[in-house]
Amino acid sequence: MENKKEKIILTGDRPTGRLHVGHYVGSLKRRVELQNSGKFDEIYIMIADAQALTDNADNPEKVRQNIIEVALDYLSCGLDPAKSTLFIQSQIPELTELSFYYMNLVTVSRLQRNPTVKSEIQMRNFEASIPVGFFTYPISQASDITAFKATTVPVGEDQLPMLEQTKEIVRKFNATYADVLIEPEILLPDNKACLRLPGTDGKAKMSKSLGNCIYLADSEEDVKKKIMSMFTDPNHLRVEDPGKVEGNPVFIYLDAFSKQEHFEEYLPEYANLDELKAHYTRGGLGDVKVKKFLNAVMQEELSPIRAKRKEFEKDIPEIYNILKQGSEKAREKAAATLDDVKSAMKINYFEDKELIKTQSEKYRYEE
Ligand code: TRP
Numbered sequence: 001m002e003n004k005k006e007k008i009i010l011t012g013d014r015p016t017g018r019l020h021v022g023h024y025v026g027s028l029k030r031r032v033e034l035q036n037s038g039k040f041d042e043i044y045i046m047i048a049d050a051q052a053l054t055d056n057a058d059n060p061e062k063v064r065q066n067i068i069e070v071a072l073d074y075l076s077c078g079l080d081p082a083k084s085t086l087f088i089q090s091q092i093p094e095l096t097e098l099s100f101y102y103m104n105l106v107t108v109s110r111l112q113r114n115p116t117v118k119s120e121i122q123m124r125n126f127e128a129s130i131p132v133g134f135f136t137y138p139i140s141q142a143s144d145i146t147a148f149k150a151t152t153v154p155v156g157e158d159q160l161p162m163l164e165q166t167k168e169i170v171r172k173f174n175a176t177y178a179d180v181l182i183e184p185e186i187l188l189p190d191n192k193a194c195l196r197l198p199g200t201d202g203k204a205k206m207s208k209s210l211g212n213c214i215y216l217a218d219s220e221e222d223v224k225k226k227i228m229s230m231f232t233d234p235n236h237l238r239v240e241d242p243g244k245v246e247g248n249p250v251f252i253y254l255d256a257f258s259k260q261e262h263f264e265e266y267l268p269e270y271a272n273l274d275e276l277k278a279h280y281t282r283g284g285l286g287d288v289k290v291k292k293f294l295n296a297v298m299q300e301e302l303s304p305i306r307a308k309r310k311e312f313e314k315d316i317p318e319i320y321n322i323l324k325q326g327s328e329k330a331r332e333k334a335a336a337t338l339d340d341v342k343s344a345m346k347i348n349y350f351e352d353k354e355l356i357k358t359q360s361e362k363y364r365y366e367e
Contacts, residue, residue, distance in 0.1 A: 009035075
């Protein structure tokens, strides 16, 4: 049995595209900090290809090709295979097996009420044609988390309903069989602006299909172009007009990325973000000036990541090895948990003869 005081992280991303700055401030940056804090006994970072296939069944090519992109994003942000186990979900068949048993602990109506599933069904126009695999992905996510006995799951706010679902499954399992699963805690970003970074067009969510993302792998020029054409307050037409900072993506990005030092370095005429916001609100501050500042701030954060990516891109076979070794290690852990689960359910028949025996003496002798 595991020592329950161990602190274990599990988290991951669907490889449906390169990771963007929303992933970065929403979770990736935090993971690296947690990794380097030395406070965790084990850290698992999963590329959730099997989950990505639940709504990309007809496009395995896309999922496959993005595995390496996501791995490159991870490594260039500072996830270190010596400290964190990076692995590919589909290579851990134990996860599927766990899901099959957990499915018996969850009702259809409970899944229908899951807000993430609900909104994603709308977003993808699934309506009446939801694939069963997609519908049940909250259960598979519970398997991902519990297989590693994760205590801490650093993710974005959109994953909250998944964590709730996981906790319910854990409680139900432990109450029904035996106390073997760990209830995980979600770890959300402290900074509110990081909870959900809007798209560059001001839409609530960054999404590849909307073309409103700034990617970690974007070139310096691309980042600049995207920032300089960002949506701001549509009523802020002339510099002297008063502007709105609430809901204005440029200021939300500044909330997420800017630090005190950035003002001293790039915009010394303002003491801090509050002063900049106050000037914008009052009127007399142009969008271009604010955007140029944002560009400087974001380039400072993104350029080391970009440079590291270039290095890692030179040795793709090494990335392959990292993922292969990580997947082997992850599989051992998941297999140990699956053993615990099967023992708790008393379906580990071939480990204990007593588990399978006829229930009726009469039947046995009268035949
Ligand atoms: N659903 C997550 C996302 O879309 C990816 C994911 C799959 C995940 N399994 C997980 C995240 C387990 C945290 C824990 O980004």
